[in-house]
Amino acid sequence: MRQQKRIAIIGAGPSGMAALRAFAAAELQGDTNPEIICYEKQDDWGGQWNFSWRTGTDHYGEPVHSSMYRNLWSNGPKEALEFAEYTFDDHFGRPISSYPPREVLWDYINGRAMQSGVKARVRFAHAVRWVDYSEEAAQFTVTVDNLRTKETVRETFDEVIVATGHFAFPNVPNFTGIETFPGEVIHAHEFRGAERLKDKRVLLIGGSYSAEDIGVQAHKMGAQQVTMSYRSQPQGFAWPEGMQEVPEIVGFDGQTATFVDGQVREFDTVILCTGYLHHYPFLSRELHIESPNNLYPEGLYRGVVWQNNPGLCYLGAQDQWFTFNMFDAQAWYVRDLILGRAELPSAEARAEHARAWLERFEAAQTVAQQVQFQADYIRDLIDATDYPSFDLDEVVRIFLAWKADKQANILTYRDCTYPSVITGTMAVRHHTDWLDEFDDSIERYLETPKPQVTQ
């Protein structure tokens, strides 16, 4: 029998990187880690933050993972996602604004992971094809294609951490007559930049974050008209001239769309902002989350341990107010279970715990209650680990302030600033108003402040 445990991490995005960091932190404390292999199908880590111009499938024929677009700026304050053990001050050495663009956030997560020297643990361009579990051996066999050498390898592991996320496979429902629409029809997952929406009449189908942010991006880039179609309820922001919400769509006839309130409009481009699927094509259904995108998917003890087979854990499987620091809390806890620092309760105790939290989740109706629910969920994890505690209730207040700022003005909320709950450092206002800033590069972002340039 092999002495050392073997652990597979599937995916090297923010969650997988958190797991690698968690094990590196234990090693620094003198712990002996199991053998860890992280499989990543992309050529670099960063997951969603690894921007690709490609859509559909990549140069290896694998589904493109990232839904990132050129013009993306954080749509929540960075103070709500800050790593408690690697702060923005640690990385940038000076205050920055609260809503950085994608390259800046990529630099931050990359910087922390590089500091731990864990990149060698990642097998890039490796696509996991299938995960088998053997009851007798109490082991997983992971079948992986090395996309560069074109070899298939099979390795056995004691535990598997699924860190592939659930914002990579779009939900693409049908709409009557959409096959007759002659313009561009894409899902938000395939959206790479709003520049080409200039002068266009854009229809965004959906009423959540994708529609909101692609909508304001399109508006910023000069779209003639931005129409957002909601199903359950309008977003209700104070939209500027040229942006409006309409109810559910009835169907298309060529360029014309009809809505349930009887409105008929013509469009040049349609973007489905219809969300994502929990889709793990490498997992048999016995190991596969079956859940809508919510804050407490069923079947996961403490939001991470697969109840039916606790050798399998998920990171980041929840809908997310909190992101990077929640992945950390989850990764630290999963690491502690694997290292034996934390004890896994019995199946009955786990089910009981999950039941109690599911009840709390179902009771959380308002936004404030839901954010608080996730803060409490994270606190429960942090309390079980040595991940540095931070003021989660203050982060809840930042989230609510962010919500209020968006209500006040959906076009200017990214100019607001918040203090770090970890370091107390107050963010600085970006040198250029977001609405006037057309250069999203890290170089431009980190430039010494100078008078605003309007393009």
Place this chain on the structure above:
Amino acid sequence: MRQQKRIAIIGAGPSGMAALRAFAAAELQGDTNPEIICYEKQDDWGGQWNFSWRTGTDHYGEPVHSSMYRNLWSNGPKEALEFAEYTFDDHFGRPISSYPPREVLWDYINGRAMQSGVKARVRFAHAVRWVDYSEEAAQFTVTVDNLRTKETVRETFDEVIVATGHFAFPNVPNFTGIETFPGEVIHAHEFRGAERLKDKRVLLIGGSYSAEDIGVQAHKMGAQQVTMSYRSQPQGFAWPEGMQEVPEIVGFDGQTATFVDGQVREFDTVILCTGYLHHYPFLSRELHIESPNNLYPEGLYRGVVWQNNPGLCYLGAQDQWFTFNMFDAQAWYVRDLILGRAELPSAEARAEHARAWLERFEAAQTVAQQVQFQADYIRDLIDATDYPSFDLDEVVRIFLAWKADKQANILTYRDCTYPSVITGTMAVRHHTDWLDEFDDSIERYLETPKPQVTQ
């Protein structure tokens, strides 16, 4: 031990449908068939001919298979693809034109398959995840996700027929600076119609069939300018005003592309016509074709039997002059091997046979030689089966006439007509010139001829 053999067919496109038809034909002759299960990830059969408005991934999260576009008309004469045992006369009951639109061809292949009553053998919305081979059991285990019920099933088979094709996973190379191009960037696989290219400056990267046909479609639909960038050699057709060929691309800077001859041009839309990959993510590399797209991929005896494991066969794995009737010849031969009607030669004999054909393939340099090579290849298969023989040399002549017609006029070749080599029936000219026909529906196509309508 199980008495009856079990056969899995993966994919219910034209190749998989040919296999189903082949077994049905044997049954009509009194043969006892093995148990056959055909897995198809789409909701209907037809493969590439099953048009979907979706791109990227489908409503199940699976990569979209079809590269079909609304406006596609056959780009080769139907007389070259006619089933020898189900003719166009059999299906339509009257002569039709030589280059029908997609709905008409779909109707034809669907009509034949329906006639055999084999649809019940197809498990639709079933995605094959992994195929394992056990040397001891001499059996394959196929792991499949039922995408509707969300169950994972594992079934064992004696033989597996891979009929998923190789025009579903695009080859998406990188181009310097393409991530800065602000317009639409898609691969031909994601192209769904040329209407939106009206008034656009369109760059098509590639010098083969996709660039040619999307180019003339764009021209037909009123593109301002169609530029096709070739790597090895120009297509060399007599392009109309507004269409031109340029050599290889150096890179992009925003909307501007530079070419190796020093030309610099601005574009609104880029379509990669860069071909497809042999990509079978459900096959380990021991079972996986490793080949460029050519007329005789290595490792396949008679173009179908996997040399290293003859329990695995591929249909339609070649580059294709011939299509539907070649799939038939392959399917009939594979069926005969499975039924024991044909004998599989020894590994050495198979390797020797493949070597000889590979030499012939490499000697075929001109188009005429290559078409003749594929005709001879098909004849070799038909001679080994009871598939109805037909005049393959006459089909070669039709292919060469088609080539000449295209050279004469790339915009009008679809108005030409040819006789069926099976029935002798002469095709009729479509009631409307292709360039003036903007309605691709089967209803419009089958209308009683009337004076030409120009839209």
